Amino acid sequence: MSKAIIQLDHIDVTFEQKKRQIDAVKDVTIHINQGDIYGIVGYSGAGKSTLVRVINLLQVPSAGKISIDGDVIYDEKVLLKSKDLRAKRREIGMIFQHFNLMAQSTAAENVAFALKHSGLSKDEKAAKVANLLELVGLSDRADNYPAQLSGGQKxxxxxxxxxxxxxxxxxxxxxTSALDPKTTKQILALLKELNEKLGLTIVLITHEMQIVKDIANRVAVMQNGHLIEEGSVLDIFSGPKQALTQDFIKTATGIDEAMGKIVQQDAVKYLPQGSRLVQLKYAGQSTDEPILNDIYAKFHVKANILFANIEILDDTPVGEMIVILSATDDKVDQATQALQEAGVSVVVLKEGGHQ
Known part of the structure; x- marks a missing residue:
């Protein structure tokens, strides 16, 4: 079983601003396991960046306890001395939205700058820089300055x-906030590769659930300084409990945008008696089953698929559909029940005959 490499327990961060107290982070507990890609999601002002700056004590909390790889680096009794803190910070790398590169230095020189206090010889530093640039796919850009690089290369x-x-x-x-969608995907793929190749634990701060969905295995959702929901990406996507999480997921899956167009279709506007507009959600084995074929074979219920989306989350297929079920008599009720018994969540969006 993986051990927790980052343990944040009951973290508070309070700022004094113009004689006003701002509670940026309120009683947040998060444990992140070795090898996790852990997404922390929230809108601006949710407290996610403040919380993450606590991990390497760039932000000292007002209360709580921080342990990194088994060592307590902060609690009410412990605050690491400068030398020990510097050593611990070397175990934690950071990347930012605006790259923070030195404009007058080449790509190789920017990387070498981080090795200033490493104790390596000049040749060892050069070899390490070359290896690192190869690792991120930039061997051919070592002598380029930041102005000569694209956003993804920076x-x-x-x-x-x-x-x-x-x-x-x-x-x-x-x-990835400053990058276009294609470059974002490439950078996320690189992070995933580094996670697997180096056993690197990655903490992602983002306001986009799509990014979490693409590479994370666990996710925490923050709102107004509070942790409101936390769990595996599969659990959160297949059963979000909080309204904010549901909103994030609707945006990430495209269901909200699709629904705006679906409700304008005549087939939905003038849904006939005996028909039902439903949202189906399913995960795991039920995605492999021809369920809609089965309900037609058993109950003669037709399924008109208006929207469908299948994702692979944490190696598990997760799907969502908007479907019109049509039949005579009580067959739609029987089909709905059969779907639920097969492990499919069914939400009725509209009954036929109602404008």
């Missing part, structure tokens, strides 16, 4: 620099 340099001291943990603070 972020790759920033990732190589963050890995220079062989950290166990990599924190990504909105690191």
């Amino acid at each position: 972020q790759r340099v920033a990732i190589a620099r963050a890995l220079a001291n062989d950290p166990k943990i990599l924190i990504s603070d909105e690191a």
